[in-house]
Amino acid sequence: MKIIVCVKQVVDSEATIHLAQDTISWGDSPFILNPFDEYAVEAGLKLKDLHNAEVIALGIGKPGETDALRRALAMGADSAMQITVEDPSKMDTLSAARLVSAAIEKIGDVQLVLFGRQSLDSGSGIVAAQTARTLGWPLLGYIGKIDLEGDSIMAERFLEEKKLTIKSHMPAAISVVQSIGEPRYPSFIGIKRAQKAEIQVMPAAELGNYPDGSRLLHDSFALPLKKTTTCEFITGDSSSELAEKTVQKMMERKIL
Amino acid sequence: MKCMVYLETLGGKITPPSAEALGAAKQLGETMAVISGLSASSATGDAFGYGATAVAVLNTLQNEEFVAEHFCEAIAPFIRDQKPDLVLFPNSFECRELAGMLSVDLDSPIATDVVRIETRGETILVERPIYEGKAFEKIALGEGIKLVTLRARAFNQPELSAASNGTIFGIDMAAKRMVEVLAKSEAQGGVSLSSAKVVISGGRGITNCKQLAGDETASAKRGLILLEELAETMGGAVAGSRAIVDAGYLPYSHQVGQTGKLVSPDVYIAAGISGSIQHIVGMRSSKLIIAVNKDPEAPIFEVADLGVVADLFEYLPALNEDLKKKLG
Numbered sequence: 367m368k369i370i371v372c373v374k375q376v377v378d379s380e381a382t383i384h385l386a387q388d389t390i391s392w393g394d395s396p397f398i399l400n401p402f403d404e405y406a407v408e409a410g411l412k413l414k415d416l417h418n419a420e421v422i423a424l425g426i427g428k429p430g431e432t433d434a435l436r437r438a439l440a441m442g443a444d445s446a447m448q449i450t451v452e453d454p455s456k457m458d459t460l461s462a463a464r465l466v467s468a469a470i471e472k473i474g475d476v477q478l479v480l481f482g483r484q485s486l487d488s489g490s491g492i493v494a495a496q497t498a499r500t501l502g503w504p505l506l507g508y509i510g511k512i513d514l515e516g517d518s519i520m521a522e523r524f525l526e527e528k529k530l531t532i533k534s535h536m537p538a539a540i541s542v543v544q545s546i547g548e549p550r551y552p553s554f555i556g557i558k559r560a561q562k563a564e565i566q567v568m569p570a571a572e573l574g575n576y577p578d579g580s581r582l583l584h585d586s587f588a589l590p591l592k593k594t595t596t597c598e599f600i601t602g603d604s605s606s607e608l609a610e611k612t613v614q615k616m617m618e619r620k621i622l
Numbered sequence: 623m624k625c626m627v628y629l630e631t632l633g634g635k636i637t638p639p640s641a642e643a644l645g646a647a648k649q650l651g652e653t654m655a656v657i658s659g660l661s662a663s664s665a666t667g668d669a670f671g672y673g674a675t676a677v678a679v680l681n682t683l684q685n686e687e688f689v690a691e692h693f694c695e696a697i698a699p700f701i702r703d704q705k706p707d708l709v710l711f712p713n714s715f716e717c718r719e720l721a722g723m724l725s726v727d728l729d730s731p732i733a734t735d736v737v738r739i740e741t742r743g744e745t746i747l748v749e750r751p752i753y754e755g756k757a758f759e760k761i762a763l764g765e766g767i768k769l770v771t772l773r774a775r776a777f778n779q780p781e782l783s784a785a786s787n788g789t790i791f792g793i794d795m796a797a798k799r800m801v802e803v804l805a806k807s808e809a810q811g812g813v814s815l816s817s818a819k820v821v822i823s824g825g826r827g828i829t830n831c832k833q834l835a836g837d838e839t840a841s842a843k844r845g846l847i848l849l850e851e852l853a854e855t856m857g858g859a860v861a862g863s864r865a866i867v868d869a870g871y872l873p874y875s876h877q878v879g880q881t882g883k884l885v886s887p888d889v890y891i892a893a894g895i896s897g898s899i900q901h902i903v904g905m906r907s908s909k910l911i912i913a914v915n916k917d918p919e920a921p922i923f924e925v926a927d928l929g930v931v932a933d934l935f936e937y938l939p940a941l942n943e944d945l946k947k948k949l950g
């Protein structure tokens with residue numbers, strides 16, 4: 367069984383964002399594997415342990431930007447592939463989904479494609495659905511538990527106010543959430559192997575779908591308004607005095 | 623401009639984020655509403671009341687749960703027929719799946735989690751957070767039927783007027799079924815976290831009650847009760863940091879932060895939360911942030927509007943008492 371795990375490289379969430387001349391930069395912050403995708407890698411590796419599956423990490427990025435793929439390899443993925451694009455900023459989610467779908471068809475004989483629930487940087491959270499639809503595969507979204515039996519998939523779907531048990535069949539696309547379990551740490555041997563591993567490259571142009579920059583056109587970046595208020599500390603000698611003053615402040619601000 | 627809005631309902635009522643989407647659409651032009659949900663047809667009156675000029679009801683089977691493919695199969699042809707310029711959705715998990723699939727069928731420009739919409743001549747521009755809200759990007763949407771999901775509480779909910787009828791369409795479901803829903807368990811009532819006006823959030827501090835020295839589980843139980851009581855008094859929802867979700871004291875769906883939910887209530891009370899960057903990105907756009915922490919140096923105070931240096935096990939009950947008195 368072949369399982370594809372889609373991974374994206376993002377800037378670390380500790381990074382400070384700078385904006386100048388409508389260009390965003392983040393100093394020398396490292397790139398990391400999108401934390402949401404770590405759960406997808408973990409889901410793939412769990413299935414590998416149970417069903418002897420082959421786990422292939424798949425990313426889209428500039429040639430050479432392979433940190434996330436190597437992290438997936440270090441965690442235990444069998445191999446990694448990169449769809450290379452010259453200018454990822456021109457790529458909207460639909461272009462990404464079409465590229466991933468084309469790659470999956472080219473790889474052939476894939477039973478599952480796993481995604482994290484969204485990326486840390488653009489945060490769109492729709493590529494899994496778009497890929498499922500493009501491939502004509504069922505989507506199992508926001509999944510925290512996966513059981514495979516033959517061709518059928520039983521899964522637990524975690525929505526905001528409810529949990530569903532759903533059933534479908536392979537091939538399928540799955541987006542994975544945190545309930546799947548903590549992502550494993552790479553072993554020393556895993557890290558060594560990942561450093562040396564060869565990452566197979568598929569230029570986007572060869573997949574017949576150039577990134578299409580025409581659906582979404584960048585206009586401008588902005589930083590959020592800085593919070594102008596500093597914290598006002600409430601003081602008092604007893605809990606009841608602190609509480610009373612807090613309620614007063616809420617009333618002054620017409621919050622209650 | 624011709625707009626369409628997709629409305630989710632709960633118990634036959636239009637959800638607040640859906641009403642906000644309808645309000646946003648109305649600002650842009652004439653709006654047709656598509657209503658979904660287990661008793662969608664009982665919400666048609668309110669859809670007109672919020673300003674829809676026509677309403678289409680998705681004729682799901684009895685007790686049919688949302689499955690993105692099935693809804694997409696039914697709605698895509700309807701959208702193609704109606705040719706709206708723009709379709710707005712709330713930004714729920716379900717709507718992101720549905721809008722994502724529709725973008726494939728309609729070859730549409732799509733933007734999720736949008737916090738502002740503006741027009742420049744014929745062009746529609748949307749603003750959405752990137753890098754976990756550390757920046758915003760404004761994007762012009764290209765040719766085609768534009769699909770946009772709106773962040774909860776970023777747009778105002780319109781007034782509900784008395785108007786309650788107009789043209790009603792039905793949308794039939796397609797026969798194909800790809801995913802079967804076998805069972806469902808619903809959260810125990812309460813207020814939905816993303817659309818809550820008040821969020822009472824607990825961190826690892828709730829596992830540290832002096833009187834229960836050392837007993838984390840007993841502390842957490844007591845702490846959760848304090849959060850719940852306060853939430854009930856204020857009409858809010860309970861949430862938590864990853865520390866208490868990972869420890870199993872709250873379900874994952876109640877986690878606020880980078881790998882959890884983004885919330886922006888009128889009031890966010892952070893009790894026993896240190897204020898890691900991964901937590902802060904999930905709550906910093908709240909209107910009023912009140913932090914209670916034993917440690918005056920806790921980073922949470924850097925984003926708080928009001929700070930209380932206290933033991934939450936003493937402060938929260940006092941706050942609840944006082945609020946109950948004042949709110950009657």
Ligand SMILES: Cc1cc2nc3c(=O)[nH]c(=O)nc-3n(C[C@H](O)[C@H](O)[C@H](O)COP(=O)(O)OP(=O)(O)OC[C@H]3O[C@@H](n4cnc5c(N)ncnc54)[C@H](O)[C@@H]3O)c2cc1C
Pocket residue numbers: 401824825826827828830831832862863864865866877878879880881882883893894895896897898899900901904914915916917920932933934935
């Ligand atoms: C990739 C990644 C993603 C993450 N995603 C998230 C996320 O989505 N959400 C999230 O919350 N975290 C997330 N984290 C974890 C985050 O870094 C912090 O570890 C976590 O938020 C800490 O939770 P906390 O503030 O509850 O606990 P702590 O940091 O342990 O803080 C506990 C606080 O409680 C105070 N306290 C203790 N006892 C009392 C008392 N009796 N009364 C009052 N105050 C008391 C202490 O002074 C302290 O400030 C993520 C981390 C990583 C690496």
